[in-house]
Amino acid sequence: MLLTMPPPAPLAPFVTNLYWYDEPLDAALELALPTGRQQLIVNLAEDEQRWYDGPGFARVHRLPAATVSGANAAPLCIDTAEQRQVVGVCFRPGGGFPFFGTPDATGDLPLDELWGRDGATLAERLRGYPTPRGRLAAMAELLLARLRDRPAGPDPLVGAAARALERGLPVATVADRLGRTDRGLARRFAAHTGYTPKRYARIRRFQRVAAGCAALPAGAVRIDWAGLAATHGYVDQSHLIHDFRTFASVTPTRYRPRAAGMPNHLPVASG
Numbered sequence: 279m280l281l282t283m284p285p286p287a288p289l290a291p292f293v294t295n296l297y298w299y300d301e302p303l304d305a306a307l308e309l310a311l312p313t314g315r316q317q318l319i320v321n322l323a324e325d326e327q328r329w330y331d332g333p334g335f336a337r338v339h340r341l342p343a344a345t346v347s348g349a350n351a352a353p354l355c356i357d358t359a360e361q362r363q364v365v366g367v368c369f370r371p372g373g374g375f376p377f378f379g380t381p382d383a384t385g386d387l388p389l390d391e392l393w394g395r396d397g398a399t400l401a402e403r404l405r406g407y408p409t410p411r412g413r414l415a416a417m418a419e420l421l422l423a424r425l426r427d428r429p430a431g432p433d434p435l436v437g438a439a440a441r442a443l444e445r446g447l448p449v450a451t452v453a454d455r456l457g458r459t460d461r462g463l464a465r466r467f468a469a470h471t472g473y474t475p476k477r478y479a480r481i482r483r484f485q486r487v488a489a490g491c492a493a494l495p496a497g498a499v500r501i502d503w504a505g506l507a508a509t510h511g512y513v514d515q516s517h518l519i520h521d522f523r524t525f526a527s528v529t530p531t532r533y534r535p536r537a538a539g540m541p542n543h544l545p546v547a548s549g
Contacts, residue, residue, distance in 0.1 A: 280298070280299050281299075281410050281411070282295045282297045283298075283411070283414045285421075286422065288422060289418060289422060291370070291431055291432055292369060292373035292376065292377070292421075292431075293368065293421070294369070294370055296365070296367050296417055297367075297368070298364070298365055298366075298410040298411075298414055299363070299366065300362065300363050302359075304359060305360075306359070306546070307335055307356070307357060307546040308536060308546055309353035309354065309355055309526065309527060309543070309544040309545075310354045310355075310543060311353050311526050312351050312353065313481065313542060314471075314478050314482050314485065315369060315370075316347050316369045316373070316378075316472070317347045317368055318344070318367040318374075318377075319344070319361075319365075319366050319386075320365045320366070320389075320400055320401050320417075321343045321344075321363070321401065322343070322363040322364065322365060322413075323362045323363040325342070325343050325401070326341060326342060327340075327343065327345055327356075327360070327386075329354050329356050329386075330355040330356070330357070331355060335355045335546065339385075341386060341388055342388045342389065342398070342401075344400045344401050345388055346382075346389055348382035348383060348387060348472060349383045349471065349472025350386075351473070351481065351524075352524070352525070353525065353526060353527050354386075367417060370440075371436060371437060371440035371470075371478070372433050372436035372437060372470035375432065375433070375469075375470045375471075376428050377421065377424055379392070380468075380472060383472055393424075396420070404417065432470075433470050435456055435458075435463075435466060436466065436471065439453075439463060443478055443479040443482065446479075446483065446510070449475045449476050452475065463475060464476075480521060480525075484525045485542075487510055487518070488526070488533065488535075488541045489541045491533055492538050492541035518530060528544070
């Protein structure tokens with residue numbers, strides 16, 4: 279079950295939605311693909327979160343139950359059975375900055391390193407609410423309380439840049455329209471999102487292509503990859519393939535998400 283909730287009005291400039299995910303799945307590895315968007319993820323099924331890398335994904339990294347996503351630009355390998363009950367918050371570009379500061383460029387961060395006791399006890403507190411909606415409402419209230427302590431809103435320049443980049447405008451054009459140099463925009467954008475404008479634009483373009491591919495019925499349509507590359511502003515088909523390898527670790531023809539509604543969750547083939 280996936281339940282989403284729009285944020286209360288005071289949170290709307292910072293947050294796109296809050297969500298509750300509850301689905302008992304067999305243990306299996308899958309890749310969580312980068313989205314360019316920061317998230318707060320609280321695992322209620324276990325007291326930690328784990329991700330895997332190295333040969334055969336044998337190396338395990340352990341984090342507390344509540345973590346804040348960093349500026350991930352590569353897929354993250356997780357175990358589906360571990361994160362079967364999750365409360366999450368999806369932030370707008372730069373929307374997490376007032377709550378967490380600059381996103382970490384090297385990976386996810388334990389929430390207790392940023393919020394102290396509030397972060398360390400968050401999972402336990404949310405488990406105390408008997409319903410999914412109660413947990414989402416409690417998460418929203420906690421964010422609102424922290425917003426009252428730090429009333430600064432999201433940087434409007436960063437939001438404007440992100441919207442322009444989403445439309446596929448070149449970084450130089452975006453900087454010029456906002457009255458900034460390329461370098462000045464890059465510094466400000468990275469401070470609030472963790473990404474350079476160029477990296478953010480690449481990830482979001484990949485996301486648009488991946489979402490369209492995930493929505494197609496399996497085997498029902500033969501995709502014109504060269505045409506798709508041209509439509510989305512890639513130099514050529516090899517350029518598109520390069521981004522799929524970078525952000526999904528597979529070629530476009532091998533991109534098979536777990537479900538049409540979950541384009542960023544890619545099962546890891548066994549063997």
